Every structure is written in C-alpha cells, then in structure tokens.
Amino acid sequence: FPADGSGQARHPSQLYQFALEGVLLFILLWWYSSRPRPPFAVGGLFCLGYGSFRFLVEFYRQPDVELGFVAFDWMTQGQLLSLPMILFGLGVLIWSHRRAPQAA
Secondary structure (H helix, E strand, C coil): CCCCCCCCCCCCHHHHHHHHHHHHHHHHHHHHCCCCCCCCHHHHHHHHHHHHHHHHHHHHCCCCCCCCCCECCCECHHHHHHHHHHHHHHHHHHHHHHCCCCCC
C-alpha cells in the first residue's frame, strides 16, 4: 500500500472499510442490541452506521475512472449511493422509537 505502479502513496481503504464497516459497526450494533430496543431500531442503526462509514471511507478511495466525481466536484458515486441508506436508517430509527410503546 505504500505506493502503486506510479509511485504515489495510497491509503489502504479496504482496511479502513474492514475496521469501520466490519469491526466497529459490529461492536456498535452488539452494544446497542444488548438491551431491549423497539422493533426495527437495530436494523435502522445498521443502515445508518453502514451508510455513514461507507460515506467516510469513500474520501480515501480513488473515484472510478469512468465516473470521476459525480456531484459538487467532490462526491463520488459510492457517497451518492450511501446517502439514501443513511437517510433510510435515520428515518427507521426515528420511526421505531416514536412508535415504541411508552412504559406506564
């Protein structure tokens, strides 16, 4: 990872993805689900966490050659595709907590 064929230094983005989208997301979901939660809350947190971590890691990846930056001259296709997942996860999390029965 220190250099590719052109001699440029590269970030090991697949290791960043493993650390964030694999290990950290697993720990976060395990901790969050260790106590009773409303239905769909853990799934919503997964979508929110995965989408957010993917969005962050995309800053360290080289954009696809044929696409380049697709929005605002800085957003990649992966980031653009992560946004609906982030919004969906946030919506499901909010919805699941609002519809949860209140303790008497």
